[in-house]
Amino acid sequence: MSASTLDPTIPGKLLRMLFHDCFVEGCDASVLIQGNGTERTDPANLSLGGFNVIDSAKRLLEVVCPATVSCSDILVLAARDAVTLTGGPSVPVAMGRRDGLVSLASNVRANIIDTGFSVDAMARSFTAKGLTLDDLVTLSGGHTIGSAHCTTFGDRFRVDANGSTVPADAAMNAEYAGELIRACSAVNDTVSSSATVDCDEGSASRFDNAYFVNLLDGRGLLRTDAVLVQNATTRATVAAFARSEESFFASWAASFARLTSLGVKTAADGEVRRSCSRVND
Numbered sequence: 001m002s003a004s005t006l007d008p009t010i011p012g013k014l015l016r017m018l019f020h021d022c023f024v025e026g027c028d029a030s031v032l033i034q035g036n037g038t039e040r041t042d043p044a045n046l047s048l049g050g051f052n053v054i055d056s057a058k059r060l061l062e063v064v065c066p067a068t069v070s071c072s073d074i075l076v077l078a079a080r081d082a083v084t085l086t087g088g089p090s091v092p093v094a095m096g097r098r099d100g101l102v103s104l105a106s107n108v109r110a111n112i113i114d115t116g117f118s119v120d121a122m123a124r125s126f127t128a129k130g131l132t133l134d135d136l137v138t139l140s141g142g143h144t145i146g147s148a149h150c151t152t153f154g155d156r157f158r159v160d161a162n163g164s165t166v167p168a169d170a171a172m173n174a175e176y177a178g179e180l181i182r183a184c185s186a187v188n189d190t191v192s193s194s195a196t197v198d199c200d201e202g203s204a205s206r207f208d209n210a211y212f213v214n215l216l217d218g219r220g221l222l223r224t225d226a227v228l229v230q231n232a233t234t235r236a237t238v239a240a241f242a243r244s245e246e247s248f249f250a251s252w253a254a255s256f257a258r259l260t261s262l263g264v265k266t267a268a269d270g271e272v273r274r275s276c277s278r279v280n281d
């Protein structure tokens with residue numbers, strides 16, 4: 001039985017972990033390293049999960065085929081399969097990545113996009129890695145599965161003169177805003193810090209194009225999701241994906257291939273780790 005069958009939150013966790021790996025030091029499993037001051041210890045990575053799935057796959061591989069499959073390849077395959085298992089496209093990915101030797105928390109903030117970023121700021125971050133605005137919209141579609149803590153979108157609400165919590169963004173669907181406020185009980189209240197909400201209301205366990213339909217309806221959860229319909233260029237792509245799941249899936253295949261090619265290590269730049277949570281001795 002697969003880890004995703006036992007725990008339906010696993011696919012989202014694995015896909016997000018891949019994004020956080022590839023954007024910092026390239027797709028080299030640097031995000032998996034444990035220890036003081038590693039990427040995992042940065043606040044942006046504290047809510048990552050699913051590490052045990054990668055560790056278990058590695059342990060098994062070391063028995064049947066030692067020192068051959070890198071942790072970075074395992075993570076790419078796991079994320080690829082997380083998409084397929086939840087109903088998304090099955091896409092080809094290249095193999096042969098080597099695992100990185102460096103994992104520094106200080107590299108995370110400069111590379112991982114914050115939910116306060118504008119479309120232009122996100123575009124700059126993507127362009128710096130050789131990715132396009134279309135890649136940004138397509139890969140944001142990763143939010144078609146999984147969930148987010150109330151704390152990651154609490155700043156989308158404010159308290160008005162009557163003491164009521166209201167959306168700060170008039171474009172947020174009012175019904176949706178009410179649902180979020182209820183789900184988080186009291187936004188900005190520490191009580192809600194562990195509460196989570198589905199990123200893609202109504203179909204968060206299915207990898208489909210509903211995320212884009214929701215964005216057009218003012219039902220984007222994170223600020224960075226919502227702003228994709230406030231920029232003319234990105235809005236056109238969102239609308240195209242909302243109309244056609246097929247075009248989202250085709251674009252996903254191409255963007256996922258580019259994401260998983262970022263900063264790939266070869267030869268002596270890397271190694272095949274024996275255990276995914278630490279570099280070899």
Ligand code: HEM
Nearest residue numbers: 012013015016019047113114139142146147148149152224
């Ligand atoms: C473009 C900028 C992005 C921002 C600002 C962003 C931010 C976030 C945040 C704040 C969460 C919630 C984390 C939590 O509270 O636990 C989240 C969840 C998630 N993100 Fe992103 N993300 C971005 C892009 C991506 C990309 C490119 C992918 C993958 C291709 C991705 C995949 C996911 C997934 C699958 C989840 C759900 C995780 C879970 O269920 O545990 N995100 N993202």
